Each structure stands twice: as structure tokens, then as C-alpha cells.
Amino acid sequence: MPAVFVHGVPDTPAMWKPLLSKLKRRDVITLALPGFGNKRPPGFEATKESYVAWLIDQMSKIAGPIDLVGHDWGSLLVTRAVSLKPELVRTWCGGAAPLHPDYVWHDTAKIWQTPGQGEEFMKVFGGEPVAQALMGQGQPKEVAEEAASHIDEDMKACILTLYRSAVNASAEWYPDLKNAPKRALILWGENDAFAAPKFGELLARDTGGTFQLMKGCGHWYPAQDPAAMAEALERHWSAR
Numbered sequence: 001m002p003a004v005f006v007h008g009v010p011d012t013p014a015m016w017k018p019l020l021s022k023l024k025r026r027d028v029i030t031l032a033l034p035g036f037g038n039k040r041p042p043g044f045e046a047t048k049e050s051y052v053a054w055l056i057d058q059m060s061k062i063a064g065p066i067d068l069v070g071h072d073w074g075s076l077l078v079t080r081a082v083s084l085k086p087e088l089v090r091t092w093c094g095g096a097a098p099l100h101p102d103y104v105w106h107d108t109a110k111i112w113q114t115p116g117q118g119e120e121f122m123k124v125f126g127g128e129p130v131a132q133a134l135m136g137q138g139q140p141k142e143v144a145e146e147a148a149s150h151i152d153e154d155m156k157a158c159i160l161t162l163y164r165s166a167v168n169a170s171a172e173w174y175p176d177l178k179n180a181p182k183r184a185l186i187l188w189g190e191n192d193a194f195a196a197p198k199f200g201e202l203l204a205r206d207t208g209g210t211f212q213l214m215k216g217c218g219h220w221y222p223a224q225d226p227a228a229m230a231e232a233l234e235r236h237w238s239a240r
Contacts, residue, residue, distance in 0.1 A: 001027070001063075001064060001065065001066060001067070001090060002027040002028060002029050002062060002063075002064075002066055002067070003023075003025060003027065003028045003029070003066070003067040003068075003069060003233075003237070004028075004029045004030075004031060004058075004059065004062060004066050004067070004068050004069065005019075005020075005028065005029070005030045005031065005069045005070075005074075006031050006033070006055065006068070006069065006070040006071075006074035006075075006077055006078055007030070007031075007032075007033065007036070007070075007071060007072070007073075007074045008070075008071050008072020008073035008074045008075065008096070008097070009036070009072060009073045009159055009162070010036070010130065010147060010148075010150075010151055010155065010159060011036065011071075011072070011074075011147050012032060012036050012037035012038075012146065012147055012150050013030035013031065013032050013037070014037075014143055014146040014147060015071070015139070015143055015147065015220070015222065015223055016030050016222065017143060018140060018143065018222070018223045018226040019222045019223070019226040019229055019230055021226065022226045022227045022229075022230035023230045023233070023234065024230075024234060025234075025237075029062065031055070031058055033051060033054075033073075033074070033077075033158075034046070034051070034054060034158070035154050035155050035157070035158030036150065036155055036158065037150040037155075039154075040154065040158070041054075045161065046157065046158040046161040046162055046165075047161060047162065047165035048076075048077075048080075048162060048165045048166045048169060049165070051073075051077050051162065052077055052080045052081055052084070055077050055078070055081050056081050056084065056085055056088070059081065059085070059088045059089075060085075060088065064088055064089070064090065065087070065088060065089050065090040066088065066089055066090060067089070067090055067091045067092070067093075067237055068081070068082065068088075068089045068091070068092040068093070069092070069093045069094075069233065070092075070093070070094045070095075070097070071094070071095060071096055071097075071220075071222055072096045072097055072219070073097065073162070074094075074097075075094035075095055075096060075097035076094075076097040076099060076166075076169065076173075078092055078093075078094050079092075079094050079097070079099055079173075079177070079180065079203070079207075080173050080176075082180045082181055082184075083173070083176040083177055083179045083180045084176070084179070086179060086180060086181045089181060089183070090183065091181075091183040091184070091185070091236060091237060092180075092181065092183065092184050092185075093184065093185040093186070093187065093233060093236060094184070094185075094186055094187075094203070095186055095187035095188050095189075095200060095214075095221070096187075096188065096189060096192060096194070096195065096200075096219050096220075096221070097195075098170070098195045098199035098200075098202075098203070099169070099170055099173055099174055099177065099203060099206075100170055100174060100199055100202045100203070100206070101170050101171060101174060102199075102202075103170055103195065103199055105167075106193075106194040106195070108121075109163055112159060112160055112163040112164070113163050113164050113166075113167055115164075118160045118163075118164075119160070122156040122159075122160065125151065125156060126148060126151035126152075126156075127148055127151070128148070130144075130147070130148040130151060131144045131145045131147070131148040132144075134147060134148065134220065137193065137218045137219050137220050137224075138217060138218045138219075138220045138221070138223060138224030139220045139223045139224070140223055143223050174206075177203075177206045177207055178206075180207045180208075181207075182207065182208035182209060183209075184204065184207045184208065184209025184210065185209060185210050185212065185232065185233070185236040186200045186201075186203050186204040186207070186209050186210065186211045186212070187200070187212050187214055187221060187229065187232060188200030188201075188211070188212075188213055188214060188221075189214045189217040189218045189219055189220075189221040189224070190213050190214060190215050190216060190217055191216070191217065191218045192217075192218055192219045193218060193219055194219055197213055200213075210236070212232055214228060214229065215228075
């Protein structure tokens with residue numbers, strides 16, 4: 001019954017290193033999304049539905065039920081996966097990823113979703129500027145630099161396709177939240193620059209889960225306060 005971690009954009013499994021060092025349990029699996037430091041399977045289209053199908057396939061191969069954890073886009077995929085296949089998990093945890101009709105995509109997402117603008121943005125996306133931006137959001141230097149080092153043309157193409165497929169993600173996926181297991185923990189950075197904590201509260205309400213504010217943290221709370229997240233996860237797992 002392992003804990004399975006799913007990262008977001010533009011991260012890789014390296015983002016979990018600070019958190020994993022604080023966890024007591026060692027039965028953990030960190031998945032790498034296709035195109036994010038992980039070569040895409042032949043024919044993989046990088047749409048939101050393709051990523052959900054990929055995640056469910058990965059989950060189905062793991063002896064479970066599992067404790068599933070996601071952050072950012074990883075949280076969106078986790079939330080969708082447990083809405084479709086609740087029997088695959090014992091518990092789940094998500095955060096930093098709104099799924100509600102009232103949510104409006106952040107400015108960078110809107111650029112990525114716009115043909116032409118997204119491609120222009122990607123010409124300068126990567127390297128030291130991205131590392132510095134991630135550090136500014138609370139990521140440790142080594143984690144931010146590793147994430148930036150994996151940003152290649154394939155990842156950029158995946159990001160554009162994923163975001164353009166997800167313009168109406170809330171409208172399409174929100175109705176199925178009622179199917180998600182109530183064994184949920186929703187974490188949210190107090191100072192998240194991309195989505196206000198109220199969306200974490202709404203996600204917890206809509207899934208029957210528990211909400212916890214990560215005080216003093218921004219969007220990348222798993223790396224910014226790994227000790228607090230580890231404590232929250234272990235409390236969540238032991239209560240089930």
C-alpha cells in the first residue's frame with residue numbers, strides 16, 4: 001500500500017525530495033509525467049485526458065489501494081483520477097489546483113492557452129530565469145535548478161497542449177467531484193500567487209475532505225515547508 005506522488009508543471013519528481021526526506025514512511029513512488037523528464041510514449045498527445053488515462057494506468061499497475069498525493073497539475077490529475085476510479089485509492093491529497101466553475105486561469109496559463117502567444121513565450125522559457133522564478137516562489141535552489149534543467153522542447157510542447165486542452169477543465173470535470181472518495185486532504189499555500197486559498201476550501205467542501213492552510217507558504221508549499229506537509233500527510237494517513 002504505497003504512497004504515490006504526482007508532480008505538476010513545470011516540475012519533475014525532484015520537487016518531492018525535500019518532502020520525502022521528512023516522511024517516516026519509505027514505501028513511496030514518485031511518478032514522472034510524460035514529457036516532464038520522462039519520454040512520452042508513442043502517440044501520447046499530452047492533453048488533459050491523455051494524462052488522466054496515463055495516471056489511471058499507472059495506478060492500476062500498483063498493488064493497492066494506494067495513498068495518492070498530487071500538487072499543481074498533479075493535483076488536478078489526481079482529483080480527476082479518483083473521481084473516475086475511487087476504488088484504486090485508500091486516501092488522496094491534493095492542492096494548489098482549483099477545480100471550480102468560479103476559477104479563472106492565471107495570466108501565464110492564459111498566455112499558454114493562446115496560439116501564437118504561447119509559442120512566443122516558450123522561446124524564452126527555461127534555464128536560469130525559470131529557476132529564479134521557482135526559487136522566488138519558495139523552491140530550494142537545487143530543486144528549482146533541476147526542474148529548469150528538464151525544460152526542453154518536448155516539455156514546452158506538452159505544456160502548451162495540456163493547457164489548451166484544459167480551458168474548460170472546471171466545467172467538464174467539476175460535476176464528477178461527487179464521486180471522489182471523502183478520504184481527502186486538501187492543502188493550500190496561504191500566499192499562493194496563482195489561486196486563492198478559498199479554492200482549496202471549496203475543493204475540500206465539494207469532495208467531503210479536510211482543508212489545511214499551509215501558513216507562510218506560496219504555491220510550492222511541498223518544498224517550502226516540507227516538515228509541515230509531512231506532518232499533515234502522516235496524520236491524514238494514520239487516521240484512515
